[in-house]
Amino acid sequence: MAMFTLNSSSGVSSPIGSPGGASMNSDVTIKVPFKQRTKIGIWNVRTMAQPGKIQNAIQEMRRIDLKILGISEMRWTGANHCDIEDFKVYYSGLPKKLEYGVGIIVHKSIAPKVRNFVPINERIMLIQMEAAPVNINILQVYAPTSDHTEEEINYFYTQIASITRKIPKKEVLIVMGDFNAKVGQGRTGNHIGPHGLGERNKQGDKLSSFAGENDLVIMNTFFELPPRRLYTWTSPQDGKKEGLIVRNQIDYVLINQRYRNSCKSAKTYPGADINSDHNLLVAEFRVQWKKLKTNQSNKPYDYRKLKNQDIKKRATEMLKKELEHIKNSPETDVKIDMINTAIKKVKTEILVRDPTKKKSWMTTEILELMEERRIKKQHDKSGYKIINTEIRRKIREAKELELKEKCAEIEMAQRRYDSFNVHKKVREITGKLKKKTVGKLENEQGEIIIDINEIKETWKNYVEELFADQRNEHEIPNTMTGPDILVQEVEAAIRSMKDGKAPGPDEVQTEILKLLEENFIIELTNIYNNIYNSGIIPHHWLKSEFIVLPKKQGAKRCSDYRTISLMSHMLKLFLKIMHKRLYRICEEQVSPTQFGFMKGLGTRDALFSVQVLFQRCRDMNCNIFACFIDYQKAFDKVKHNKMMEVLQDSGMDGKDLRIIKNLYWNQSATIKINQENTDEIKILQGVRQGCIISPLIFNLYSEAIFQEALENMEEGILLNGKRVNNFRYADDTIIFADTAEGLQHLMDKVTNISRKYGLEVNISKTKSMIISKEKIEGVQLIINNKVVERVKTFTYLGTTLNEDWDHSQEIKCRIEKARSAFNNMSKLFKTHNLTVEMKMRLLSCIFSILLYGVESWTLTEATTSRLETFEMWLYRRILRISWMDRITNESVLQRMKKDKEIMHTIKRRKLEYLGHILRNENKYHLLKCILQGKVYGKRGVGRRQISWLKTLRTWFETSTTAPVSSKQQPTKSSLPE
Structure with missing residues (x-):
């Protein structure tokens, strides 16, 4: 190892990797191993949101040989990281606005050293890198300007101070960015050197105090350089008058005192150009990066x-x-x-993915123009502006060409019926291909957790607490019934497995299992039969891997994240075979009011039941008192002992029970955080995530709760002489009755029995609603001695319900959601590079958003008109026709070469759904009763409100009330009343 001797008498301390500090103002000799010199830049670029800016920055990084570049005023939304050419870009910004923002661009040779990325907010972010012998922490910041309030500026310094205190003292800390502060000339203590620039201002005092209190040194004030190598910002007033020079030093790089000697230089590069009023500040550090093993x-x-x-x-x-x-x-x-x-x-x-370089819209010509613009920056301002204008024009042309090429690829993929690539290219063009937002994690005190080991420990403790329970051993009956698994069952299960799913810890993929030939499928069947008959499940099948995804923007606590379980595909295949057998039991025993995870049923059936029954009750002046129940993590709180009792009572085969018992009693999981896994955790309650039989188990569990809670209950809505008092879609539950007392009685019973089974009602998210023609006040629903909030509107299964039971409100919401989706894809719809036929195929995506739940709608002339108006709005936008052009709808349709489609689709779908209900007497008996059965009450005086069936009779010009047999297709002359 190369060694050299460093004599210091300038008050500097030991460099990165040194075991300790040196006494100040004394000669000291330190032996330091030779280390690689790494240039780190700091640059306020004004915005990276403009096309070409990021490529411009990368070109300058290559020219100057920068390995790391900190960016202020990034102006990218969200917090994430992405790969661009040979660099990885980390960024942290506002959720939606293109304001402020910070980022760090890291060269691919160093990117693997980044162990942790923490996006604090739109002004602060942290990356932690592995180096030897201590790690390096880089905090990129963008301070508020003096236009902001004192409170905002103080809050900014409070935040970065709290972060710096969390960094271990032995590790390197670099704080850099645009501080919008002037520390001025003259030395201050040991943290500000004598070679600053200008006079200190108020924000400079704050920066000085921050550096002093946190033992940080402002390195670009310690090197004696000419002023042109010191100033980082040029004022708009600079050069306005002859001899007027307004240039300041407001960007800084700070390092903790102990490692200040690792910084060998810090100077600006006025010749570097990115069309910004800030100069690039470059600090050169002596760093020894840690060698990592390839995973x-x-x-x-x-x-x-x-x-x-x-x-x-x-x-x-x-x-x-x-x-x-x-x-x-x-x-x-x-x-x-x-x-x-x-x-x-x-x-x-x-099957290793071939290394392919993503084709970039950026051209060599544009990059050469950027270099030419850079050369003119210092001495030819008029030439600079001319070239800058030319660059913008060339960028527009390049982006248009890129769009044209991608549209051609979409057309080509569509002709090949390659839906995967059609979807992928559409997402690329519309900007929806970005990865999930990276979140930060806070502890119980609201402090951001920085250390990756502490993050892992926090997640481990959270998941352990979530799935903790006093579980006892459960005995399975000795009667081991259950037929052997057949080869045909394995073959059918393999064929039905979906491709493109993430593998479990064993990294076995479904796509390769599908390559097994018949003789190997026989061997696989033998393996499954050995497991099924012995009940012994391979230990590595019992291990799951949780990954965490934020549920919402700004997720901070563990509870704000959703844990997704990745499990072995070999086990998934085995359980898929069991699923076929268990479903028969589930179908026989689950109530018809449960619409979740049931074959042939879905959200449209649940929405139809609620919408039509409640509307008919309202028409008959039958008041409805409803409660929308939200359980606290219902699937994660299923008690295993209770679950096994329920499954035994269901009549399940003994071998199936033994497999499920062993699956649940021996399972464990780890949480994957930043490519690192926590220690194993025992899962003591809850149904298995990602398991195909979990929905069936939960349905049986839920059914046991409601059978026990609602047994012999007389409360509810009287329909055909029988009481109906609940609708369920998995754990999304509506309880209802025709009196307030009845609903209270039902909720008391359901709440108590649910608690017995481990499920707790979440009072803060549970809501009540009263549907009545008359205003009913002073009625309260009490759960656990707390008043349940009464609401006028509620979103159930993605549909907006309201106490007036007015469908026009939901239709307005659907139109606005479809309009928003169309605007997000406007680049595709407005381009001339796609055919109208292709645009109409893409428009079907918008129609699917618009028509969600259409089978349950009751339409009036006003809502019909609104839907048709929206359809014509879509066509006019596609053809770029303004309302001011005075072009009729008929002419628009002629240009589109089509007729109006929305209402035709609605009529067809509602009629098909009616036939679907009437043809399947056994499966849809409840839905048929809701549609045709007797609702008890007295209809009010005056004209009847339009009903679900009335719209069909009006559309198909029939007034008949003849019943339709279950095998008869409804026609114009046979619509039921």
């Missing part, structure tokens, strides 16, 4: 290669060769290991 499991694989018949044949032959001795092994675990090894070999040798 082979993170290699990207391209399973779509298997669509190529030659590659598929190669993969199948390799799999066959690797598994030719599988019959010779008697042990189930060994056979599974052989399958895993064979699949891994196929992936690594055949």
Whole structure:
């Protein structure tokens, strides 16, 4: 190792990697290992939201050999990271507005060293990097200007001070960015050097205090340089008058005192250009980066290669060769290991994703113009402006060409019926291909957690607490009934498995399991039968991996995130076979008021039931008192002992019970945070996430609760002489009655029995509503001695319900959501590079948003007119026709070469749904009763309000009330009343 001697008498301390500090103002000799010099830049670019800005920054990084560049005024929305050419860009901004924002661009050679990224807010972000022997923390900031209030500026410094205190003292801390402060000339203590610029202002005092209190040194005040190498910002007033120079030093790089000597220089590069009023500030550090081992499991694989018949044949032959001795092994675990090894070999040798460089719209001509503009920056301002105008024009042309090429790719993919690439290209053009937003994590005291180990521990504790329970051992009856698994069942399950799903910890992928030939499927069937008959599940199948996704913008606490479980695809296949068997039991025992996870039923049936029944009750002056129940993490709070009792009572086969019991009692999980996993956690309650049989288990569990709670209850709505008092879609539950007392009685019983089964009602999210023609005041619903909030509107299964039961409000909401989706895709709809036919295919996506829940709508002339008006608005936008052009709707339709579509689609779907209900007497008996059954009450005087069936009779010009048999297709002359 190369060594050198450093003599210091300037009050500097030891460099990065040194074991300790030096005494101030004394000669000291420190032996330091030779380290790599790394340039780190700081630049306020005014905005990165303009096309071409990020490429401009990268070009300058290459020219100056910058490895890291901190950006102020990034102006990108959200917080995330992305790859651009040979660089990784981390950024933190506002959720929606293109204001403020910070970012750090890291070269690909250093990017793997980034261990943690913490987006604090739109002005502060942190990356933590692995170096030797201590880690490096870079805090990029953008301070408020003097136009902001004193409170905002103080809050900014309070935030960065709280972050710096969380960084271990032994680690390197670099705080850099645009501080909008002038510290001025003259030395201040040990934290500000003598070579600053100008006079200190009020914000400079704050920066000085911050640096002194946190033992930080402002490095670009310690190097004696000419003024042109010191100033970082040029005022708009600069040069307005002859001899007027207004240039200040407001961007700084700070480092903790202990490692100040690792900074070998800090100076500005006035010649660097990005069309900003700030100069690039570059600090050169002596750094020794930590060597990291390559993680082979993170290699990207391209399973779509298997669509190529030659590659598929190669993969199948390799799999066959690797598994030719599988019959010779008697042990189930060994056979599974052989399958895993064979699949891994196929992936690594055949399916590794080919390195492809993403085609960029940026041209060499534009980059050369940017370089020419840079050269003219210092001495030819008029030439600079001319070239800048030319660059903007060239960028517009390049972006238009890119759009044209992508539209051609969409057309080509559509002709090949390649829906995957059609969807992908559409998302690329509309900007919807960005990854999920990266969030930050706070502890119980509201403090941001910085340390990755503390983050992992916090998540581990949260998940352990979430799934903790006093679970006892559960005995399974000795009668082990259950038929063996058939080869045909395995084949059917493999065919029905969906592609493109993330693998579990064993990294076995469904796409490769589908390559197994018949003789190997027989072996797989034998493996499954051994497991099924013995009840012993391979230990690595019992391990799940949780990944966390934020539920909303600005997620801070663990409860603001959703945990997604990744499990073995081999286990998924096994459970898919069990699912077919268990579903028959579930279908027989679950009430018809449960619409979730039931074959042939869905949200439209739940919405139809609620909408039509409540409307008919209102027409008959039958008041409805409803409660929309929200359970606290219902799926995660299922008690395993209770669950097994419910499953035993369902009449499930003994072997199936044993498999489920072993699956739940032996399972464990880890949480994956920043590519690192926590220690294993025991899951003691809740249904298994990502498991195909979990919805069936939850339905049986929920059914047991409501059967016990509502047994012999006389409260509810009287329909055909029977009481109906609940509708459920999984855990989304509506309880209702025709009196306030009845609803209170129902809720008391449901709340108590739910608690017995481990489910708690979330009072803050549970709401009540009264649907009546008359105003009813002074009625309160009490749960757990707390008043449930009464609301006028409520969103149930994505549809807005209101106490007046006016469908026009929901239709207005659907129109606005469809309009918003159209505007997000306007770049595609307004371009001349796509055919009208292709645009109409894309428009079907907008129609699907508009017509969600249409089967339950009751339409009037006003709402019909509003829908048709919106349809014509869409066509006019596609053709770029303004209302001011005075072009009739008929002419617009002629240009589109089509007729009006929305109302035709609505009529067709409602009529088809009616026939669907009437043809399936057994399955849809409840829906038929809701539509045709007797609702008890007295109709009010005056004209009847238009009903669901009335709209159909009006559309198809019939007034008949003849009943329709369950096997008869409804026609114009046979619509029921």
